[in-house]
Amino acid sequence: MVDIRPVPGVGHEGARLLGRGITRSYKGVKALNDVNIEIPRGRVTGLIGANGAGKSTLVNILSGYDRPDDGVISIDSEEIARESAQRRTRRGIARTFQHGHLFPRLTVIENVEVTALACGLSRAKARSLATDVLTEFQLEEWALHEADHLPHGVERRLGVARALATRPRWVLFDEPAAGLNEGEAQHFRETMRALAARGIGVLLIDHNMPLVFGSCDHIFVLGAGRNVVDGTPDEIRHDERLATSYLGNAARQIAEGGADVTA
Structure with missing residues (x-):
């Protein structure tokens, strides 16, 4: 794991990205209704739920790409709900997207380098960091390829590499394993655990249940825009509300111990 140092900030002991009472409506339909979530540094936190449960909306709000109608978002007790996505990136909140958000006419290494440059690194340091990150994510052979028309798995890895080039304190992964x-x-999975060991707070949204249950320290479950249950993987695995109401057969197999959770 390349030594991607978090941006300067408070020590990670006790440091948390929090959402409290988050509510968001679109055309009168509530995508989120009084949702709470807590993402401590140094741990991997999972966020799961059926399609339409509000997971991506919550990530958009936490990262500044959308604003809540109500609720509080804070870092270490400092309110940030009105701050832009760019300001939150400078505070150390990075994220990936379900659908690319790459610079298609730049090469793979340039996509990572420009992200590091935007966070204040010199050109030489940005290139060095980009090279290290591409090595970590086994992207060296793609370094000089333009980002347009990359294989899906390579595109996903590049999105993660770009997020880590910001040297985040928190990184929010929105379905990063799709296509892997x-x-x-x-x-x-090993990368997420290594990030947590370095004091970075990780949020993982994914439909790969073995990956989620094999990686996370704590899991939040959303259903129809509301908190359903949260707890450790073992607690969630055996909670009847997960298996019978929200995630269907895949969740039921996990709850009954019928799925390999080591991914």
Whole structure:
């Protein structure tokens, strides 16, 4: 794991990204209704739920790409709900997107380098960091390829690499494992655990239940825009509300111990 230092800030002991009472409506329909979430540094936090549960909306609000109608977002007790996405990036909140958000006419290494430059690194340091990150994510052979028309798994890894080039205190992963093969998913699991060990707070949204349950320290479950339950993987795995009401057969298999959760 490349030594991607978090941006300067308070020590990670006790440091948390919090959402309290988050509510968001679109055309009168509540996508989120009084949702609470807590993402401490140094741990991997999962966020799961059926399609339409509000997971991506919550990530958009936490990262500044959307604003809540009501609720509080804070870092270490400092309110940030009115801050822009760019300001939150400078505070150390990075995220990935379900659908790319790459610079298609730049090469893979340039996509990572420009992200580091935007966070204040010199050109030489940005290139060095980009090279290290591409090595960590096994992207060296793609370094000089333009980002347009990359294979899906490579595109996903590049999105993660760009997020880490900001040297985040928190990184919010929105379905990063979609399109990854088993080996790539295992490598990503190891990467998340290594990030947490370095004091970075990780939020993982993914439909790969073995990856989520094999990676996370704590899991929040959303259903129809509301908190359903949260707890450790073992607590969630055996909670009847997960298996019978929100995630269907995949969740039921996990709850009954019928799925390999080591991803």
